[in-house]
Amino acid sequence: MKQRRIFSALLPAVLLALFIFALAGCGGGSASTSTPPPAKVAGVAATSGDGQASLTWDAAGDAVSYNVYYSASAGVTAATGTKVAGAASGGTISGLQNGTTYYFVVTGVNAAGESVLSDEKPVTPLPPLPAKVLGFNPVGSDGEVILTWTADPAATSYNVYWSTTAGTAATSGNKLANFTSGQALTGLTNGQTYYFVVKAENLAGEGPASNEKPATPAAALQPPVSPNNVVLTAGVGQVTVSWAEPSLADSYNVYYLLSPTQPTTATVIGTGTKLTSTNSPLVVQGLTTGANYWFSVTAVNAAGVSGGQTNPKKAVPL
Numbered sequence: 276m277k278q279r280r281i282f283s284a285l286l287p288a289v290l291l292a293l294f295i296f297a298l299a300g301c302g303g304g305s306a307s308t309s310t311p312p313p314a315k316v317a318g319v320a321a322t323s324g325d326g327q328a329s330l331t332w333d334a335a336g337d338a339v340s341y342n343v344y345y346s347a348s349a350g351v352t353a354a355t356g357t358k359v360a361g362a363a364s365g366g367t368i369s370g371l372q373n374g375t376t377y378y379f380v381v382t383g384v385n386a387a388g389e390s391v392l393s394d395e396k397p398v399t400p401l402p403p404l405p406a407k408v409l410g411f412n413p414v415g416s417d418g419e420v421i422l423t424w425t426a427d428p429a430a431t432s433y434n435v436y437w438s439t440t441a442g443t444a445a446t447s448g449n450k451l452a453n454f455t456s457g458q459a460l461t462g463l464t465n466g467q468t469y470y471f472v473v474k475a476e477n478l479a480g481e482g483p484a485s486n487e488k489p490a491t492p493a494a495a496l497q498p499p500v501s502p503n504n505v506v507l508t509a510g511v512g513q514v515t516v517s518w519a520e521p522s523l524a525d526s527y528n529v530y531y532l533l534s535p536t537q538p539t540t541a542t543v544i545g546t547g548t549k550l551t552s553t554n555s556p557l558v559v560q561g562l563t564t565g566a567n568y569w570f571s572v573t574a575v576n577a578a579g580v581s582g583g584q585t586n587p588k589k590a591v592p593l
Contacts, residue, residue: 309387310337310385310386310387311337311387312383312385312387312388312389312390313335313337313338313382313383313384313385313389313390314335314337314383314390315335315383315390315391315392315393316332316333316335316338316341316381316382316383316390316393317332317333317335317393318331318332318333319331319332319379319380319381319393319394319396320332320396321379321396321397321398322398323398323399323400323401324367324400324401325373325400325401325402325403326369326370326371326372326373326400326402327367327368327369327370327371327400328345328367328368328371328377328379328398328400329365329366329367329368330343330362330364330365330366330368330379330381330396331364331365332364332381332393334364335383335390337383337385338383338384338385338390339384339385339386340360340361340383340384340385341361341362341363341364341381341382341383341384342358342359342360342361342362342381342382342384342389343358343359343362343368343379343380343381344356344357344358344359344379344380344381344382344392345357345359345368345377345378345379345380346377346378347375347376347377347378348378349378349395349397350378350395351378351379351380351392351395352380352392353382353389353392356378356380362381371400372400373400373401373402373478374399374400374401374478375399375400376397376398376399377397377398377399377400378395378396378397379395379396379397379398380392380393380394380395380396381393401478401479402429402477402478402479403429403479404429404477404479404480404481404482405427405429405430405474405475405476405477405481405482406427406429406475406482406483407482407483407484407485408424408425408427408433408473408474408475408482408484408485409424409425409485410423410424410425411423411424411471411472411473411485411486411488412424412488413469413471413488413489413490414490415490415491415492415493416459416492416493416495417465417492417493417494417495418461418462418463418464418465418492418494419459419460419461419462419463419492420459420460420463420469420471420490420492421457421458421459422435422454422456422457422458422459422460422471422473423456423457424456424473424485426456427475427482429475429477429482430475430476430477430482431476431477431478432452432453432475432476432477433453433454433455433456433473433474433475433476434450434451434452434453434454434473434474434476434481435450435451435454435460435471435472435473436448436449436450436451436471436472436473436474436484437449437451437460437469437470437471438469438470439467439468439469439470440470441470441487441489442470442487443470444470444471444472444484444487445472445474445484445487448470448471448472454473463492464492465492465493465494466491466492466493467491467492468489468490468491469489469490469491469492470487470488470489471487471488471489471490472484472485472486472487472488473485495578496523496576496577496578497523497578498523498574498576498578498579498580498581499521499522499523499524499574499575499576499581500521500523500574500581501521501572501573501574501581501582501583501584502518502519502520502521502524502527502555502572502573502574502581502584503518503519503521503584504518504519505517505518505570505571505572505584505588506518507570507588507589507590508590509590509591509592509593510558510592510593511564511592511593512560512561512562512563512564512592512593513558513559513560513561513562513592514531514558514559514562514568514570514590514592515556515557515558515559516529516555516556516557516558516559516570516572517555517556517557518555518556518572519555520554520555520574521574521581523574523576523578524574524575524576524581525553525575525576525577526551526552526553526574526575526576527551527552527553527554527555527557527572527573527574527575528549528550528551528552528572528573528575528580529549529550529551529552529557529559529570529571529572530543530544530547530548530549530550530570530571530572530573530583531543531547531548531550531559531568531569531570531571532546532547532548532568532569532587533563533566533567533568534567534568534569535567536567537569537586537587537589538569538587539586539587540571540582540583540584540585540586540587543569543570543571543583543587544571544573544583547569547571562592563592564592564593565591565592566591566592567589567591568589568590568591568592569587569588569589570587570588570589570590571583571584571587571588572584
């Protein structure tokens, strides 16, 4: 009986000692003071650049470093994304493809491990916009305008805008997409003035408009017709040549040939003496009295020279 009473008195102390020993052996005393992995990183923002992206995020107070994961497919994870260890907020990730959308997540890291993934942020790297197009030169032709400009290495295509009202081509003009320098805009009205600008474009969008330039289509210049109503008036040692001036003529050639018999017009023009005049009439001097002279008149402009009359005209100086 005495031993039973002693055991009963000691039992609570023994159980308490065993409980304390068990806690110490399982590390129970240190569990309440260990550091957990960082909390989810917040405030992630992504900014595009030329072949790169910049990332920023809010600091997680218990993180000692950060990892970035990214992929060209949405739903990026630590297992599927490209990892950038030890990343810093405000840092840049380069080597990306312009025009491709990338998806980014951030995790915080400490001695206890890695946090859960942040919210995913997409970003599409883009090149700088093209500069203002230089050397723009529209030139009118018959029913069309030919447009040329200086190429921009940053551009992948060009858009032309046109209007019949000055000062409006860039803002409300008709758009011609994917136009090339040297290409003609056809189907235009001769005599109507058109106003043009051109903008260079790439993946980032359109650059600023060129200076606005006008151009007026016009029919191609034709050579003038042969002058008619050629009249020869003989004088002392001279002949006055007059003619009806045709439209489109800028100047005239007067040919004459001394010949006792009638030559052809082609002979007069090909072998005779040539004089030029800007208008009718022309006095041909220094001729021989009583001699037979044969005359033909042609009209001239930038497009060419007309033929002479069907037959040359004869005059005999006094």
